[in-house]
Amino acid sequence: MTTLLLLPGDGIGPEVTAQAARIAKALTPDITLDERDFGGISFDRHGAPITDEAVAAAIAADAVLMGAVGGPKWAGVARQSRPEAGLLRLRKEMQVFANLRPALCFDALADASSLKRELVAGLDIMIVRELTGGVYFGEPRGIETLPDGQRRGFDTQVYTTSEIERVSRVAFELARGRRNKVHSAEKSNVMESGLLWREVVTDLHKREYADVQLEHILADNAAMQLVRAPTQFDVLLTDNLFGDILSDAAAQLTGSLGMLPSAALGEAGRPGLYEPIHGSAPDIAGQGVANPLAAILSFEMALRWSLNRPAEADRLYRAVETALANGARTRDLGGQLSTVEMGDAVLAAL
Structure with a gap:
């Protein structure tokens, strides 16, 4: 059954x-x-x-x-x-x-997008977001009162090699059945966890997925590119936090948040x-x-x-x-x- x-x-x-x-x-x-x-x-x-x-x-x-x-x-x-x-x-x-968030623009809805038709026609992006790690689950986290009376909120962004590898494999495997291209988005320029993310994805790509085209992109640039030239993306691989943000931005390209499904595997x-x-x-x-x-x-x-x-x-x-x-x-x-x-x-x- x-x-x-x-x-x-x-x-x-x-x-x-x-x-x-x-x-x-x-x-x-x-x-x-x-x-x-x-x-x-x-x-x-x-x-x-x-x-x-x-x-x-x-x-x-x-x-x-x-x-x-x-x-x-x-x-x-x-x-x-x-x-x-x-x-x-x-x-x-x-x-x-692994959270799969497709951003598809049905041809009948190309004019409903907030972008011009020529920018979104044929849009077919698969965002692969890591779902059980990162800043949403990292410890320590909390809100504390400092000696001077101020309050301080803190969260911890943390990833391990195995967490990054398993979601990256999903992205690379998906790309092989699509247009064979992965963009990996992080903030390796200012975050240690982002630097580790880039290093692990690079190493896995070299070992097992050299046939797939890989491009690294900073998450803020990825946000800009989603509204500048979104059809350049095939599979977009991200961590939990950036995936949450970028997938919502990509959803608006399709005409409405009411059009976008997701899968968590x-x-x-x-x-x-x-x-x-x-x-x-x-x-x-x-x-x-x-x-x-x-x-x-x-x-x-x-x-x-x-x-x-x-x-x-x-x-x-x-x-x-x-x-x-x-x-x-x-x-x-x-x-x-x-x-x-x-x-x-x-x-x-x-």
Whole structure:
């Protein structure tokens, strides 16, 4: 039995994952759907942003599809109990270390980008972000009061050779199946961890992936190049912090954050975690206007990377492409369709 665990989360999360679930039931009726509370709603109901039972269900599933978590309602909750802490725990418990964030510009949406059509037409970037290390997990971290009464906040950016190598292998392997080019982004000019990152990536490339074109790029320059000439990138390899920032910047090139899915993968045989990269958008939650395509395309990635259903993944991708070509648009894309109506459009294209 193949199981897909749904973690709808907060805000617009339940609205967009519901459309992905509709697609899953229509396209792959043999897959069993399970669902658990996650994020702020889990804290409200169970006192924790994710329960031990939900974590166990995620590890036991074949793939996990989540919505988004968080919102101003939980801003005053202790850091370890905030919705985001549940997401960090889930990633760590599932041992997913490689975050795949594609930035694709469907031809029908080239004019919806904040950049000119000629800059984004044909855009196809795969950002590979390290997900379980770096400054988000480094110790020591905290906020302390100094003897003179000032407060000081501190976080630690830390990486080991093995952490860098395993995510770099994912990037190089992906590049071999694409346009055979990797840009590795860091700040080796001012950060010791960035210097180690560059040295480890260089050494691995020389040993095992000399057939792949490798270019090192400083993260701030990568941000500039994403808005100057984004189609120069094929696979963009980054650490946790810079990957978080650069992938959101790349998402806007596609026309809307509501278009971008993501996959978080671990070692072979372990379930992947799939999620749209947009947030919980509490300002529009409950209005039925959120774009569900990022969630639907996250399910497409799950079909491809964890559920071993490449034919169904291809069908779903073409259906999204067809729906957009036929003029289906939610509000963020300049249209008037509701969340459910966009789901309807994809189902019709299927």
